[in-house]
Amino acid sequence: MSWYTGNNSQTPFSMFSAEHLLMIIIFFLGIAVIYALKSRIKNRRLRKYEIAIAVSLLLFETAYHGWLITTGQWGKNHALPLELCNISLVFVIVLMLTRHRAIHSLVLFIGIAGAIQAIVTPVLSYGFPHFRFVHFFYTHILIIWVSVYFVVIHNYRPRFLSVLIALLFLNILLPVIIWINHSVNGNYWFLSEKPAGGSLLDYLGPHPWYILSLQGVAFVLFTLIWLVFKKR
Template structure:
């Protein structure tokens, strides 16, 4: 039984988009976020416990991912370097939580929430419940989402409109660097060279490289949506 939960040739290696196991994790994520928001004030005394719990989830999931790939003989420069957007966000979230740096927060608020939400809705995942990779994948992405929300709801950090611009420019700088890495290695990190094999949002955005241009507009639109709650708050404060 244990081997089936960790093996690369597991009977649970058939994850299906919007299957029961997928819908359950989506609902669980929504409930977790809603509960986090509702009880943000009662959770204030436990802020350090929450912060270290998120750090444990982020670091632990990344270590497990690499160790698992090494053990099964699948670790590769082409697939397992931390150059996918969510992998990059894991490291940014880790440093943000350790340092409580505002500049990291305003970047990860947009990159983390937009990227990890899309990953949970259309995951590039090939292992279903109860395989260990199923849990590792969703724990990592839920932790990415909760990290900037922790900084917002528990630590009281706020976003300004300039943060939208800085985050968007940072995303493009990261993408440019990763593109060069892809060219050098023949890899496809951040899906800058071709679409992923699984069903994703990119399937609706046209062929390569047209979907990259569409992604620019979608990313900026999502960043504006994520800024909107702070815009409302800032406007209300100005009126008052």
């Protein structure tokens, strides 16, 4: 069971190691397959596969919190499912179960923008074959694959209005996350302080002004995503 309970000294993660690069390659290959085989995929009965993926994501996330608890790492100041990728994962599960267009409009922007950064520059301590490594890349890659799948296979093309709705959604959540951070001494969304070790936030001004700068960054990223996936 060392793959599940072992510490990060046994399976350390290294940025751009062979296993990390393999995950990046798998990520891009999956998107290429969706586009290349879209005609074949559209002709299949897909509902059971969508439900199966939703269930697998739910099981993985449940196992992740079980791992945090059994290894004594769970804490309300960092383990609540409040990060953008956590929220996107919940949306993906709901999307796969309901095929709701409004849910897709949110996860397409919020999920892709956050998950791409996580896949390329992961904040991760555990390498392959540890459970945390598999969980991290499986969930983040599926967030993007599912978002692209609904655009390509189900033709859920975003409107520019969806960009503004996604930004509004984030700003509605913003004061809630700030209040939770204050209540549990947390740093969800890096709203309390910048991450240690350097990040994009270092170029966006001091705290709390970088929070305003992030609004512009989000708008640019969401607009780029809209340009890529909008109806031609």
